[in-house]
Amino acid sequence: MKPLHKIGAVVGTTALSVFTAAQAWAATAAPAAEVVEEAVTAVAEGPIKAPTAEQMAGMVDKGDTTWMLVSAVLVLMMSIPGLALFYGGLVRTKNMLSVLMQVLTIVSVAALVWVSWGYSLAFTSGSPYIGGLSKAFLAGVDGTTFAATFSNNVYIPELAFVVFQMTFACITPALIVGAFAERVKFTPLIIFTVLWLTLAYFPVAHMVWYWAGPDFLPDAPTDTGLLWGMGALDFAGGTVVHINAGIAGLVGCLVIGKRLGYRTENMPPHSLVMTMIGASLLWVGWFGFNAGSNLEANGVTAVAFINTFVATAAATVAWAVIEQIVHKKPSLLGAATGAVAGLVAITPASGLAAPMTSILLGFAASIVCFFFVTTVKNKLGYDDSLDVFGVHCVGGIIGAIGTGIVADPALGGQGFFDYTVFPAGVGEYDMAAQVITQIKAVGITILWSGLVSAVLFYALKFTIGLRPSEEVEQAGLDISEHGERAYNY
Amino acid sequence: MKFIIAIIKPFRLDEVREALTSLGVAGMTVTEVKGFGRQKGQTEIYRGAEYTTNMVPKLKLEIAVSDDIAPQVVETIQAAANTDSIGDGKIFVFDLAAATRIRTGETGDTAL
Numbered sequence: 384m385k386p387l388h389k390i391g392a393v394v395g396t397t398a399l400s401v402f403t404a405a406q407a408w409a410a411t412a413a414p415a416a417e418v419v420e421e422a423v424t425a426v427a428e429g430p431i432k433a434p435t436a437e438q439m440a441g442m443v444d445k446g447d448t449t450w451m452l453v454s455a456v457l458v459l460m461m462s463i464p465g466l467a468l469f470y471g472g473l474v475r476t477k478n479m480l481s482v483l484m485q486v487l488t489i490v491s492v493a494a495l496v497w498v499s500w501g502y503s504l505a506f507t508s509g510s511p512y513i514g515g516l517s518k519a520f521l522a523g524v525d526g527t528t529f530a531a532t533f534s535n536n537v538y539i540p541e542l543a544f545v546v547f548q549m550t551f552a553c554i555t556p557a558l559i560v561g562a563f564a565e566r567v568k569f570t571p572l573i574i575f576t577v578l579w580l581t582l583a584y585f586p587v588a589h590m591v592w593y594w595a596g597p598d599f600l601p602d603a604p605t606d607t608g609l610l611w612g613m614g615a616l617d618f619a620g621g622t623v624v625h626i627n628a629g630i631a632g633l634v635g636c637l638v639i640g641k642r643l644g645y646r647t648e649n650m651p652p653h654s655l656v657m658t659m660i661g662a663s664l665l666w667v668g669w670f671g672f673n674a675g676s677n678l679e680a681n682g683v684t685a686v687a688f689i690n691t692f693v694a695t696a697a698a699t700v701a702w703a704v705i706e707q708i709v710h711k712k713p714s715l716l717g718a719a720t721g722a723v724a725g726l727v728a729i730t731p732a733s734g735l736a737a738p739m740t741s742i743l744l745g746f747a748a749s750i751v752c753f754f755f756v757t758t759v760k761n762k763l764g765y766d767d768s769l770d771v772f773g774v775h776c777v778g779g780i781i782g783a784i785g786t787g788i789v790a791d792p793a794l795g796g797q798g799f800f801d802y803t804v805f806p807a808g809v810g811e812y813d814m815a816a817q818v819i820t821q822i823k824a825v826g827i828t829i830l831w832s833g834l835v836s837a838v839l840f841y842a843l844k845f846t847i848g849l850r851p852s853e854e855v856e857q858a859g860l861d862i863s864e865h866g867e868r869a870y871n872y
Numbered sequence: 873m874k875f876i877i878a879i880i881k882p883f884r885l886d887e888v889r890e891a892l893t894s895l896g897v898a899g900m901t902v903t904e905v906k907g908f909g910r911q912k913g914q915t916e917i918y919r920g921a922e923y924t925t926n927m928v929p930k931l932k933l934e935i936a937v938s939d940d941i942a943p944q945v946v947e948t949i950q951a952a953a954n955t956d957s958i959g960d961g962k963i964f965v966f967d968l969a970a971a972t973r974i975r976t977g978e979t980g981d982t983a984l
Contacts, residue, residue: 649923651916710917720919757920770919 430598430805431536442538443529450680451543457671458550462490462557465668469661469723470561472654473716473769477859478565479653479869485560485569489576490553496580497549504585506548506593511609513586514593521545531596532678535806539678547675548588555584555624561769562632563639568851569864571843579631583835584623587828591615591623600802614799615824616790616817618687619676621731621782622828629776630829631836633767638840639849641766643856655715662719666695669726673733683797687734690741691726694733697745698725705753717753720774724752727778732786737795744785748778776829783825787818873968873981874942878933879907879961880953885931891952892935895944898984901934911959930961936968938981 431438467486471479493501503518518524530544531537556576560567593608594600605612610622617623642650652658674688702721703713728748729741736744756773767773790796791814799817801810843849850856855863862868880888885902892900906927913926937945946963954960973983 649925650921651918651923712917714917716918761920 430601432598439529439538442536443540444537444679447532447537447539447679448543450684451539451547451675451678454671454675455543455547455550457668458547458554458675459490459668461665461668461672462550462554463487465661465664466554466557467661468657469665469719470564470769472657472659472661473561473652474564475650475859476653476869477861479861480865480867481569481860482560482564483869484865485567485572486557488569488573489557489560492573492576493553493556493580494549496577497552498545501552501580501585502545502548504581505552505588506544508593508595508606509589511607511612512590514589530678531598533597533683533800533807534679535597537679544678547678551620551624551672552580552584552588555628556580558624558628558771558775559632559635562636562767562771564768565860566642566768566850566856567635567639567860568847568849569860571847571849574847575839575843578839579836582839583631583832584627587627587831588623590827591617591620591824594802597802597807598805601805604803610824610827613823614817614820616735616786616799616821617731617783617824618734618786619673619730621727621779621786622824625727625730625775625779626783626825626828627832629772629774629779630833632771633765633776634833634836635840636765636767636772638837638844642768643853645766652716655719659715659719662722666722666726669695669730673730677734683734686737686797689738690733690736691729693738694729694736694741694745694748695722695725697742698722698728698749701725701746701749702753705749709757720752720756720770721749724748724774724778727775728782728785730779731782732789735786735797736789740789740794740796744782744789747785748781751781752778780825784818784821787821788814790817873971873984874937874939874945875966875968876933876935876937876942876945876949877964877966878935878949878953879905879930879963880933880949881955881960882929882931884953884955884960887952888933888949891948892945895941895948897935897937897941897945899935903932903934905930905932909959909962928959936971936984938984 431442434442463486467483470486471482474482498521500516500519502521502524503516504514507514507517509515524541524545526540526542528541529538530541532539556579559579560572590608590610592611594611595603595606600606610617615622644650669691670688673691674684677684677687699718699722702724703718706717707713725745725748728744729736732741732744752774755777756770760767760770760773788794790798791812792798792809793812793814796812798809798812800807840849851860851863878888882904889900906929908926908928911928913924913928916923916925933949935945942965946965949963970979971981971983972979
């Protein structure tokens with residue numbers, strides 16, 4: 384059904400006054416049936432732009448609200464402890480805590496930045512590139528305001544939307560640290576996080592996900608982010624989260640440089656057990672990420688859910704088979720990497736593809752990502768420690784472009800939804816045009832995030848410095864930067 | 873008295889220990905060690921990054937025995953640790969000058 388993006392349209396001040404009335408009304412149970420009927424009639428007539436208390440009661444569903452809050456928890460679990468353990472297990476013992484601490488701190492800082500100015504910049508109306516500051520510090524956002532979903536006259540509490548989107552802003556900068564793990568100073572990294580969120584993440588999120596909402600778009604068809612307006616499809620954040628973070632990681636590892644001893648000493652992962660735990664938590668949490676991105680609990684949510692499951696399973700199997708053929712042994716790290724590649728690739732397509740095309744997308748992601756992390760990285764010689772670029776950016780690109788193909792209703796996809804009419808319905812689908820739009824969206828994201836990242840990394844490198852001394856790096860970041868060890872036996 | 877050092881494959885430990893116990897050997901010291909000989913190291917591959925480890929994990933057994941059973945001990949270890957493949961290990965025998973049981977102060981064969 385409904386594809387794309389999340390909203391901005393919020394029933395503002397009207398709802399505030401309306402809510403008080405709703406409470407008064409709730410005291411008497413009798414008129415309830417009447418009211419619901421009224422609301423249903425209203426849905427049929429047209430978008431409700433200034434709902435009465437009675438109408439609002441029929442426009443917010445407890446199931447939707449619950450699902451959004453549960454999804455937010457699942458996505459938080461992806462970053463802590465999921466991503467932290469996935470990354471932590473891959474570094475050497477002496478740098479374990481540095482990775483855990485980076486992820487934990489980035490998540491916390493991003494949460495504060497999100498409620499301070501991030502939500503407002505991403506999800507209020509402004510230019511096609513970035514929103515405004517009208518909701519900075521959550522001004523005017525409280526338990527009585529609502530955020531639009533993908534259905535006409537269906538809303539969720541705005542704070543549920545704020546907190547769900549917050550978890551995305553938390554995990555995206557945390558993904559970046561894998562690219563230059565084991566060789567970055569802590570404080571500059573946190574400064575980078577705040578600036579990168581502000582200058583790269585919020586603009587890209589606004590460009591891809593901001594639109595006026597299904598009830599308001601017909602009156603303001605240009606009130607959208609740049610890429611949303613172009614018709615780019617990104618169900619759960621393939622471009623906003625994975626390509627965005629992946630390219631920032633690549634730029635970061637190039638600016639910071641290779642680890643000491645890269646390719647001359649052995650740097651095997653210190654605990655693939657932790658990596659397995661982390662990868663599994665990522666997979667489980669990803670159901671919140673993808674199925675939660677539908678903003679409602681309905682059939683499309685279930686589509687996104689099963690697609691997330693089968694694409695990941697396919698990618699896991701594919702990576703293991705490739706390794707069996709190429710290296711003669713299927714490795715756990717390979718299978719876990721395949722799982723993450725599959726999750727990344729299905730993200731933009733999750734609510735748009737069909738289960739069988741999702742499986743093909745999972746296969747494709749593993750094949751291409753395997754080639755990148757084993758062959759291309761070695762040929763080019765850059766030290767992307769934990770393959771953030773090779774898995775997240777490359778997998779994200781496969782997914783973003785693949786979305787243009789698998790979303791085609793001719794292949795069982797959900798197609799493209801036209802919100803400029805009421806009620807919104809499936810628009811005509813042109814696969815070739817859609818793929819070109821997807822490629823443009825990928826290009827704009829890579830350019831924007833790549834440039835912002837380059838400017839920020841170089842600025843930090845030449846001011847306070849990004850990289851610890853050789854002595855510190857040799858001793859490990861845990862003891863030098865944080866004054867503790869991961870394991871004291 | 874003889875002091876015997878045997879380097880064996882880790883998974884043969886139980887067989888060697890059982891065989892020696894039935895022979896009357898009263899104790900031994902076991903240490904996890906790494907080393908190399910004719911057996912090649914192993915290659916580990918992590919997402920395409922290949923690391924070759926030259927050192928192979930083994931167990932080192934240290935056993936002190938009286939002169940009369942020393943040849944049997946060597947034979948027993950050789951038989952129990954044998955898998956007919958490269959990397960089965962080696963046995964070294966030294967003359968042992970003295971031995972003391974710390975608790976009682978006994979010396980010589982009675983201390984073993």
